[in-house]
Amino acid sequence: MLFRYTAIFTILILFGFSINLYASDFTIHGNIKGINKEWAYFEYLDDETNRQLTDSAFVSGGKFTLTGHIQTPTFGILYFPVSDIQEFFFFEPGSTFISEDTSKPGHLLVIGSKSTEIFSEYRQKADSFKRYRSALMPFISGNKVTGDSAVQAQYMANYYISLSDEENFTEQFVRKHPDSYVCAYLLFFEFSGENNMNKGVALLNILSPQIQQSKYCRQLLQRQMAFKQSATGMPAPKFSEPDTSGKMLGLSDVKGEYILLDFWASWCGPCRRENPGLVKARQKFHAKGFEIISVSLDENRQHWLNAINKDELSWINVCGFKGWEDEVAKLYAVSGIPTNFLIDKNGTIIARNLMGAGLDYALEKL
16 A cells, blocks of 8 residues: 555566456446435445545435446445445445345345355454454443453453454455455455554465455555554654645654654544543643654545644644545555554654553653
């Protein structure tokens, strides 16, 4: 995700990859009772450019049709903003049929290709892990916290055990289906974090040569490169983006002994909850040379400006208005927000993801 076009092809050449530039038509037929006179939106990743594409269709009497071109089986997200319904699935060239799932109210039934079936099989089990962790959250940090530290620690331990179990399940699933593009996607999506990326890259070797050429495998390799460039101990990559006045600013414009590079967005709840702590940390340590620059993954300028004003973020704020396609986020291999990097006066990354009290603790030690 760090580089596009020329660099993507360079990576493919280095790893012996090639691209089949032949694209085939796909058609998604929708017939969903209860949805009428609203727009359906469909997002997926283009094989050739790695750009996210968004198609739309007007729903009338529950029926709609979406068409386009893809080269390989692809992950897509279908959503209906008015009805607040969304569905994730894999699709291939040819026809895919979407209807309401009568056995699960509020869910959609997707029937199509072999990739569709394999991804549905994976989700049935993977979603159970996620539901279990969601059920634990109120006992860890929500309204069901007992105050008993030992009990809370056990809930937290169960949470991390579930994460490990899901990762092990995903690995076994990939080994079971090495010839599926679904598994290339799973390696990119589930194994692109700081703690398990190397494992994900190693698992690429069990995929068939054709699957290793997929856009998802390329993205995982590119993310690994970006992680190496933005790892602790490495020089912080330089960048510039427009600030609130439209002026191009970046790290070199921030004066301080220690700089926190913060990635966030106005629509990100956890980010907004972190902002008061950032404001307090800057007030507390600013005299000692601590400064902040925030990079937003917003796409709406006014929402971004409103959040800056409401949260009183009085430091440099920049935004490229490209969402997850933001060049700085790719440069630093940001796969989730909030994410931050602590940079010293020499421009070296000395820590990452210092949240809440962890930031205060780190700054106290400096």
